[in-house]
Amino acid sequence: MRSKAIRAIEAVCLHGENTAINDFMVPLAQKTMDSTPTVRKALYTAVGSWMLHLKDRYSFWYKLLTLMLNGIHDEVPEIRKLCVEKFHAGGRQWEQENEEEIKDLVDFGLPEDSDRPPLGCRILVEREFSKILPGLMKDIG
Numbered sequence: 001m002r003s004k005a006i007r008a009i010e011a012v013c014l015h016g017e018n019t020a021i022n023d024f025m026v027p028l029a030q031k032t033m034d035s036t037p038t039v040r041k042a043l044y045t046a047v048g049s050w051m052l053h054l055k056d057r058y059s060f061w062y063k064l065l066t067l068m069l070n071g072i073h074d075e076v077p078e079i080r081k082l083c084v085e086k087f088h089a090g091g092r093q094w095e096q097e098n099e100e101e102i103k104d105l106v107d108f109g110l111p112e113d114s115d116r117p118p119l120g121c122r123i124l125v126e127r128e129f130s131k132i133l134p135g136l137m138k139d140i141g
């Protein structure tokens with residue numbers, strides 16, 4: 001039932017009112033700790049879909065990144081792999097959409113290393129870190 005609810009929220013945000021993500025963010029964040037792996041998998045699948053297809057997704061990057069980065073450390077290997085794949089896909093798409101902006105980094109930066117996330121992922125986290133940090137500090141405290 002919770003998995004179906006997450007898929008419904010995904011569809012509403014993708015095909016209807018994308019700002020509904022703001023209304024669902026706290027319950028979705030709580031689902032990162034759900035005891036059922038299928039619920040967490042549905043959540044990270046939805047977040048990955050939003051990272052690629054959500055209208056005006058750049059306004060929600062820090063919220064999406066917060067959820068996705070949490071999933072990269074899930075206890076279930078299959079979910080961790082899913083999250084890494086979705087995160088990398090979102091980062092690569094961001095690179096393609098912003099290739100003029102990062103042209104110098106691509107041309108003259110360090111060569112890609114298979115152990116590191118794609119450049120787009122690293123840039124996204126760097127740019128959104130100031131928005132992610134306050135919530136992280138609150139949770140740690």
